[in-house]
Amino acid sequence: MSTPVHPYAFAPAMREPQGSPIRELFPYMSLPGMISFAGGYPSPGSFDAGALQAAASAVMAADPAQCLQYGPTEGMAALRRELSALMAERGAPLPSEQIVVTSGSQQGFELLVKALVAPGTPVWVETPTYPAAVQALRLAGAAVRGIPSDRDGLCVESLAAMLAGCSEAERPRLLYLVPTFANPSGRTLALDRRRALLVLAARHRIVVVEDDPYGSLRFDGEPLPSLLSLAAQDAALAPWVIYLGSFSKTMAPGLRLGWMAGPAEILRRAVIAKQVSDLCTSPWLQLAMASCLADGLLARQTARIIALYRRKRDLMAQALADTFGAALRSEMPQGGMFLWCGIEGVDDAASLLPHAIAARVMYVPGASFGVDGAPSGALRLSFATASDEQIVEGVARLRQAVRASQA
């Protein structure tokens, strides 16, 4: 069969996302005997399949036509009401008109990109950062620039200096971050930095995207107010924060349900983008989720997952400390799913990976979370998915891999 080699030469360049952890590593993750700390997958043990199934059956029995017909692009009224109540619990009392249901929070970000980014639009992201956000920005032609972070999250002083040094054309229009239990670093933005970031955003007219899939999974310490809740208290700040919520880490990713909350004008644009993206999110799954929320399932799930993940975090942190001792540089996250660490002598975690795969353990190398492809010594280890035995054994295999790489 002879077909033209490049029949679509006219089309925009389209490469696999640089360092997309899931897709590049996927073929290895299912190898027999492999222990994976790589995926950002929640523990299957955290799913309450029975409750979700019962809710789906109940809403279908109650109103099959509503479950199976097209629904409004903004989302089903019943779910938006529950989300409004949830946001109020989270300190940001917004009416349901300021909430839009999305097909997962990945879609939420993509809708924002469509609504606010044109080719060349400058967008800044905290680094290390979530790779699929960078990929969405790059496909839209955004000019992406990284802002450094440290153990207290995004370095707001560095941001201020970068802003002072850039022209009006270079000024970012969007700033993306995961302020609470970040992916990959597990870091949480300190309260004074949250306040300072909002002041800078309003002054420089930057829309801050607060991506918050992990925020409710806090193991230790006091909860911090979300950027959205801080902004909601001040009319000068309110237009500059849009919040992305997700049920993927608390209920189940397979439902593909998330939401956006924030300024009406941003949501209006996002809804127009959603019309052409998928018309609406499945009304059946939305109504099932509304029923679960009304029944208090989220609070029960969250408590269960916190207990589960706290234990797994402690187990992994202890195993790493016992195994690597003083060679370990690690940060202890107060929540979320990830440990972010370095090991003395490992300057490039990507070069270590083949040794790890040979030892049948996997992680995601730090370079995947940058914006410039620069090598990184950091490893992202998820403690959420692996069993207790796998966590202990996987860390031991990691030591074998380090030794093999230094042989």
Place this chain on the structure above:
Amino acid sequence: MSTPVHPYAFAPAMREPQGSPIRELFPYMSLPGMISFAGGYPSPGSFDAGALQAAASAVMAADPAQCLQYGPTEGMAALRRELSALMAERGAPLPSEQIVVTSGSQQGFELLVKALVAPGTPVWVETPTYPAAVQALRLAGAAVRGIPSDRDGLCVESLAAMLAGCSEAERPRLLYLVPTFANPSGRTLALDRRRALLVLAARHRIVVVEDDPYGSLRFDGEPLPSLLSLAAQDAALAPWVIYLGSFSKTMAPGLRLGWMAGPAEILRRAVIAKQVSDLCTSPWLQLAMASCLADGLLARQTARIIALYRRKRDLMAQALADTFGAALRSEMPQGGMFLWCGIEGVDDAASLLPHAIAARVMYVPGASFGVDGAPSGALRLSFATASDEQIVEGVARLRQAVRASQA
């Protein structure tokens, strides 16, 4: 509360889609006593809620972790296998690697736009056409141009003349059409035109998007081969057709399940776009649909819906003929959901609409399906959703409206 009036002035212009039938008319559709021929909604009476519910329960019981975890971006293997078998039944035997599951076929088109359209890319569409396709193209900055159609579908001779008269820069890279039981016209592209269109597409290197949500709902006449099936037989044509399938009109829109089938390189690009769009489509709903397909539900549903819609089409056509007599100009569709008609003395169906709403009947005016906003005397009447009594009564109200508009 004082907020800046235009805080997002930097962002791309974003208007409500011109003439989006559902969104503009939605507030009226739910008025008490309103009879709507407007929505492109399938009849709720066509849904088999019991079978879908049973399938969802069964797959959840069999493998809750797979239903509730993230799935592959391309789609679940079980569903792709069933879709491969379905495409073979439809005359296009493609391996499951050449099939990608989408969150409804609206997402399929949007992924193609992302994969193949840059700002300024010329894209041609048959007219009248599906408005959400035009909106997706416009949001992406495509240069959209309409191609006329007649009772035998897209005028391929007009297309040839337009191609002969345009420069390389103006040459379309994408051509969008619904070749079988088109929305809004109900028209079907004749077989000789199908062949001629493919020859033109290959010669001028144009990717043809065959959107086929209605093709299996044929009431009369012999089935015609899809563009995809014709192209699949010829290596020179195969790179130039991509097919969009949907379960919204045969199973239920609320599942948000569709698929794409065609050249591997286009699908590779679409999958990259899908990663940033929503990561994956709900594995739970995908597995439920795979189970329904394996059980033969689609064939049973299709037979049921054909019988239901054929009767409704006949009823509406008869009512229109009885009511308007020689003043009616209408085309009798051999399948699908829509009657496309004109009434003598009605030169602008949009001007008639307020009279119709006052008489408590609704339709979508023809101008909504153009690309230039030009007035049109045509009305799109859906015969799928209304009850038999509503069809008869709605047509009588339409006559009242015409009389009122001429008073």
